[in-house]
Amino acid sequence: MKAMQGYCGFLGLLVSALLVGFLAVLFTLVWVVHYREGLGWDGGSQEFNWHPVLTVTGFVFIQGLAIIVYRLPWTWKCSKLLMKFIHAGLNTIALILAIISLVAVFDFHNTKNIPNMYSLHSWIGLIAVIFYTSQLLLGFLTFLLPCTPPALRAFIMPIHVYSGLLIFGTVIAAVLTGVTEKLIFTLKNPAYSTLPPEGIFVNTLGILILVFGAVVFWIVTRPQWKRPTEPNAKLLQPNGSTPEGTDYSITGDFGNVDKSDEDGEAAARKRNLKLDEVGQRSTM
């Protein structure tokens, strides 16, 4: 019964995350298509509009999914390597979309003779892209190259997990400053300060992005929803640590330390796994 509650709780939050993330992408599209000039690649406003669309789709929504992908209980029977490829693949797609979104805004600025890189938004955004690229490269070298020593993986993992969440938060901050900028620059008649429908709509988009980040942050920091340690991993290593060092993930015990809770948590995870088998059967 408790396991079922835990499983339903996870599903409820996952559906919320997907719904809020999807809504944020939809709101961005409605913003640029309905309230603004639509999409195009002409060096003008239509090209600029790819900037928010691709950022929210890739850098916020897809990055958010990449962060929680290890938490899906029905993937726990898939190999860790497959899950790493999915995690890295989603992040690569997000990075490509972020880079295209940068090209769009630089192209727009250059066509319109607007200076680049002067605003706080642009500084935070560029920092986020540079760190995200480094994170992806370092992640690939550390966790996907088969020759990387397990000790190095174990050393890098907490840093990888920390910087992943930090970059995600920084991207959200960059998006919110970008939305602020754009609304002030474009809402002139009627002015932003009179809170026209576009203002309310895009402010709501900002709040949706914040809520999406909050739900992802909650999901990824619950210990009971963490992918279990590989069953054979401990047997392979004399010291009981995992050979890949990849189970040192963020949730760890974000909110639980005592051994007694650790055990309770492991049991809860086992229950979730069993329940997942039921879930899989029922959907097959």
Next chain:
Amino acid sequence: MKAMQGYCGFLGLLVSALLVGFLAVLFTLVWVVHYREGLGWDGGSQEFNWHPVLTVTGFVFIQGLAIIVYRLPWTWKCSKLLMKFIHAGLNTIALILAIISLVAVFDFHNTKNIPNMYSLHSWIGLIAVIFYTSQLLLGFLTFLLPCTPPALRAFIMPIHVYSGLLIFGTVIAAVLTGVTEKLIFTLKNPAYSTLPPEGIFVNTLGILILVFGAVVFWIVTRPQWKRPTEPNAKLLQPNGSTPEGTDYSITGDFGNVDKSDEDGEAAARKRNLKLDEVGQRSTM
């Protein structure tokens, strides 16, 4: 030797957090005094200027200190109750400063006939203040009222820890959108887009605030810097959980799950504690 490295690492990061946080407050003061109209309480720009000063001082710097105050090894021998009072006290000061900063900006808007609460910045900021107030009240009722059942404390703690960090991140996002707004509104001649000295200076302030958040986030999520479980706590409870439920804190094992690492972590914490005694003797 390893313990000394861990202790020095903590001190290094703590000094960095204090330095960056102090620099952010200093930059905010220089911004409003040197580049803007200075400080006053006249309904005009001088009154508005209290808004960034009090927000960065209270809502960012002091809240950040309140978050990491349990991590200071030299406080581990103080009673948990004392530390709770310090944590709650710092957060109360931060809330009071945040509320005064709100009064300043509403007063300024009303005097100048500028509408309130239309921008994304104001929406995020108000959400942050409301959640922060609720967090403080709920924290008081749960962890400081002696009659609250331990089971309720244990249930609330992971939520308290999660929402504390989420609110801190939201406050930083609110500040960065606020800085963006203010720079666009005020930097007209020379324009913000020509990146005048004030633009560079205040963009740097924004980055400092982001770095402060990143350092606090790192410190608070390292398991080895977590306040150890009260020595008598486990003895008092038949199930081995702490009576207050207050050791279910954020670091948990942010980056460490395996039991073997748990043990290593506990040992590291013990070493830190011993080292701390040395540190205290040497400074007495």
